[in-house]
Amino acid sequence: MPSGPGAKLTDVAALARVSVGTVSNVLNRPDQVSFDKRTRVLAAIEELGFVRNESARSLRSGSTRSLGMLVLDVRNPFFTDVALGAENVAEEHKHSLILANSAENAGREQAYLDLFEQQRVQGVLITPFGQVLQRLGRMRERGIPSVLVDRLASTDQFCSVSVDDVAGGATAVEHLVSVGSVRPAFVGGPFTLQQVEDRYRGAADAAARAGVPLQLFETPDLKFERGRQIGDLMGNLQPDKRPDAVFAANDQLALGLLQSFAANGLRVPEDIAIVGFDDIDFASQSSIPLSSISQPRQLIGERAAQLLFDEIDAETGHEHSQVVFTPELVARQSTLRR
Amino acid sequence: MPSGPGAKLTDVAALARVSVGTVSNVLNRPDQVSFDKRTRVLAAIEELGFVRNESARSLRSGSTRSLGMLVLDVRNPFFTDVALGAENVAEEHKHSLILANSAENAGREQAYLDLFEQQRVQGVLITPFGQVLQRLGRMRERGIPSVLVDRLASTDQFCSVSVDDVAGGATAVEHLVSVGSVRPAFVGGPFTLQQVEDRYRGAADAAARAGVPLQLFETPDLKFERGRQIGDLMGNLQPDKRPDAVFAANDQLALGLLQSFAANGLRVPEDIAIVGFDDIDFASQSSIPLSSISQPRQLIGERAAQLLFDEIDAETGHEHSQVVFTPELVARQSTLRR
């Protein structure tokens, strides 16, 4: 029965009657070792239950096999999907992904970046919350590059993968108009969030082009509860003053609206149509399936990780690039009369 | 402008004109260092942008500051909440949590356990998927203890934190009966999942006690789509043969039922009441808020992490314990006529 702290590489070497170098080769370059020594070493590893010490490995070799990923909210399905995509790519490169949650808290964000630096991760995928671009720049100089996720890099100092929120906002309102809306509304906020700002701008532009007004209901955040509040507020409006369609800045808000309308006896989409943004799983799983603007979530994570590895592997002359996906409308019952 | 691979501890020592031991003390036992040397060292650290190399630290000290957590599905909000609870406790202990996703795949599960061993994590929180108990036992002998999460340890070899699914199932059916159901049904499967088995058993017992039959609709998995299928199937039954209430083995199924019923013109709860299990956020955010059996998700993660640290810190004589939470009913509109 094995016990105690595990065997080390020298023990394996001793048992297999080879040098430590050979054991290391079996681990890292097995094809450079003759068949019989290789089998002897593998047998010894098996017998001793040897597990290589990653700390020692990366200390000596100077490189870890891990990426750090810092998201705004692990509880948000959008980010877990993005993380999944990134993880798949990391796995292909035999790296592991350390997922951390800044929880929209600048202190935690800094703390996790500290951690990533200490762990000497090979690179960082991040949806920044606080003012971290400078710091990320310094980290790059020290050999830890990063890619911005779900954010367009405003400088050409970084790679980034994002979604064209302006186009998404326009698509949403165009769709509402095309299904007959003449009094559409936008629900969302705060406008300090770039994405809210962009989605609204796209929506406003599209409304202007279509020659319809766009009512604005600003919210302090993007949570479900706000959607319900705004919904209740709309329910109390005169039917002829009430919007006949709503574009919600994200699906959480849209679900809140939907619940409120159901409770207040407003029919969706007959009395009021709704389109959300993100197309989270629950959008399609709502009682009245929710139309939404869909982002290629896993793909975002995959591309981001690919760009990161590109920069990591580039000996020199890596060109930063900005990948911008165009989100797509998924029309469902909340905007389509059956 | 700093650049290149960062400064190391000896550089700091040289710049601050102290020994490496003193720098190490500033980092780890700052109160044992005199004021002026401490400030000199801190200034040097600042100036050089020194970041301690975690690999070297843990190689020498023999201990990492991290836990591994292996869940069945990061996309499931249940697990992210549990992880959040665990992370909070880990943070209190100045440890970081490495979150990994076995995705209900035995191969990935093993691979991540390999990784955790190589990284020499201090302990593992795991919701096992494959046959890993033996391996976990071996890992404990080598100094890496583990706690089972959302699983009752069948032996006293492990600590575990779980939920009393039998009680939960009973509560669900008792509630349905109390709101007037005389033809309740259970939807869920496969019964190879312990939790499905337990929830059904509790439900069946409660039904028997109440003197009502319990119809069974078995599903091959617990996904939304299955719920919708079963819902469509129920919708086609004669009204007098159709269940008047459903207990779904989880919320995803319940949401599927809800959508199907809405599409087929069945009123919830008037024609058919629904209660789910897990009380995920989206249960309360559905158009018709879903009654559900609620598990203290974050608390599960917290307790699990606490038990793990207890075992890690125990020099000797740690007593394994099984924590079992009793889940609670959260009654909402899907079972309560307004």
Add this chain to the structure above:
DNA sequence: CATTTGTCTTGAATCGATTCATTCAAGAAC
């Protein structure tokens, strides 16, 4: 003044795997 006590400092040894210059063996070429 000598001695003891306690507080800071010091720096060589150490953790365990990888690296790489060097050695070795065996077959090929001359």
Add this chain to the structure above:
DNA sequence: GTTCTTGAATGAATCGATTCAAGACAAATG
């Protein structure tokens, strides 16, 4: 028979922070 070439194997040096026995120094004690 000698020299080259090639592929395998070797093992001492190394990565960077921590440890801890030993030393330095100042203050307190007798």
